[in-house]
Structures are given as structure tokens and as C-alpha cells.
Amino acid sequence: EAQVTQNPRYLITVTGKKLTVTCSQNMNHEYMSWYRQDPGLGLRQIYYSMNVEVTDKGDVPEGYKVSRKEKRNFPLILESPSPNQTSLYFCASSPRLAGPSQETQYFGPGTRLLVL
Amino acid sequence: DQQVKQNSPSLSVQEGRISILNCDYTNSMFDYFLWYKKYPAEGPTFLISISSIKDKNEDGRFTVFLNKSAKHLSLHIVPSQPGDSAVYFCAASVTGNQFYFGTGTSLTVIP
Numbered sequence: 001e002a003q004v005t006q007n008p009r010y011l012i013t014v015t016g017k018k019l020t021v022t023c024s025q026n027m028n029h030e031y032m033s034w035y036r037q038d039p040g041l042g043l044r045q046i047y048y049s050m051n052v053e054v055t056d057k058g059d060v061p062e063g064y065k066v067s068r069k070e071k072r073n074f075p076l077i078l079e080s081p082s083p084n085q086t087s088l089y090f091c092a093s094s095p096r097l098a099g100p101s102q103e104t105q106y107f108g109p110g111t112r113l114l115v116l
Numbered sequence: 117d118q119q120v121k122q123n124s125p126s127l128s129v130q131e132g133r134i135s136i137l138n139c140d141y142t143n144s145m146f147d148y149f150l151w152y153k154k155y156p157a158e159g160p161t162f163l164i165s166i167s168s169i170k171d172k173n174e175d176g177r178f179t180v181f182l183n184k185s186a187k188h189l190s191l192h193i194v195p196s197q198p199g200d201s202a203v204y205f206c207a208a209s210v211t212g213n214q215f216y217f218g219t220g221t222s223l224t225v226i227p
Contacts, residue, residue: 035217042118043160043217105215107159108159
């Protein structure tokens with residue numbers, strides 16, 4: 001089944017304790033992205049990657065790191081989480097780069113993070 | 117500053133009637149617009165999109181209209197069904213790399 005998977009789905013942590021949220025897609029998509037969803041703010045893009053070893057900042061990259069060493073994986077790293085990073089996180093992937101026939105993004109199920 | 121805005125947090129519609137969801141944007145460079153639907157505890161799923169070179173795109177019960185001069189797009193659902201009850205997000209991009217989403221409109225279709 002074609003899908004985007006995220007782990008863990010739920011995570012409670014404490015301020016300053018490094019964590020990684022994994023994202024994996026089995027559709028051979030080139031483009032991958034991370035978003036956070038917060039009440040009243042909608043979804044905001046954190047980072048995106050157009051291909052292996054190519055990553056760019058989205059709208060709200062502060063406090064986050066990403067890496068794209070393999071096409072299928074795009075982990076989100078919080079080196080020193082803070083309470084304002086408590087949020088619902090979504091990973092997404094898309095089969096094409098930018099162009100006139102842009103493809104939609106396929107989203108994972110979400111990771112709910114609580115930072116105490 | 118929110119570049120894509122959905123000013124109606126919620127909308128209720130009778131089954132069988134038309135649902136109209138609205139979205140405004142500020143960046144005239146946006147060239148691609150999308151609507152996503154989201155159920156609780158799931159990720160958003162793609163519904164319909166439109167390129168800036170068009171002013172209308174239709175897919176079954178769903179039609180998206182784009183008014184570039186007003187920087188406004190709308191999603192029409194006809195006829196509305198109870199299964200359409202969800203949160204709807206509009207999104208916009210320039211070049212398809214960076215995406216900006218609205219805050220969402222929660223649609224309730226009353227049977």
C-alpha cells in the first residue's frame with residue numbers, strides 16, 4: 001500500500017531532550033516536507049526537500065533540523081525541544097519537483113508532540 | 117503574517133445543498149492553489165487544485181474558482197453530503213516547493 005508513515009504517533013517529552021520524528025514514504029517520491037498544525041494557525045511548513053541531500057527552510061524552521069540521506073526517509077530533529085514546539089506534526093511527500101504539472105502532496109497520519 | 121486566509125472557521129449546510137468555502141491570499145506570485153480535506157486523527161488528503169492560468173476547475177461534486185484580481189478562491193461542493201463533514205484547508209504555492217496553508221474551515225453537513 002502506498003503510504004507515508006510517521007513514528008512515533010504520540011510523544012511526550014521534556015524541555016531540552018533531543019528527539020527525532022521519523023518519516024518514510026514508499027512511493028519513490030522526490031519531494032518531502034514537514035508541517036506543524038496549531039489551533040488558529042493552520043498548517044505551517046517547517047522544511048522541505050526536493051531530493052536527496054537537498055533541503056530548504058519553510059515558513060517556520062527555527063528549532064528544527066532535517067536530513068535527507070535517502071530518498072524514502074526525511075526525519076525531523078528537535079535538538080532542544082521547547083514547550084512552544086508542542087504541536088501536531090505532519091510529514092508529506094510528492095512525486096514531482098516544481099513545474100506546470102505540479103503533483104499534490106500525500107500526508108502522513110501525524111505525530112502529536114507534547115513538550116513539558 | 118498569514119499569506120493565505122480562511123476567514124470562516126466553521127460552516128453548516130443542509131444535506132443536498134451547496135457548500136461554499138472561501139479563501140483569500142495576499143501574495144500575487146502564487147501560481148498554484150489546492151484544497152485539502154482533513155478528518156480528525158488523519159492527515160490532510162488532496163481534494164482539488166487549480167493553476168493560476170485557469171479560473172475554474174471541476175472534479176465531480178467539487179469545483180474550485182479562482183479570481184486572481186480579487187486574490188480569492190472558493191470551493192463549491194454540490195450536492196453536499198454528510199461524509200463531506202471535515203476541516204477544509206486551502207493552500208497556495210509559488211513554483212510548487214514552498215506551500216502556505218490557510219487556517220481551515222470546519223464544514224458540517226446536516227442530514
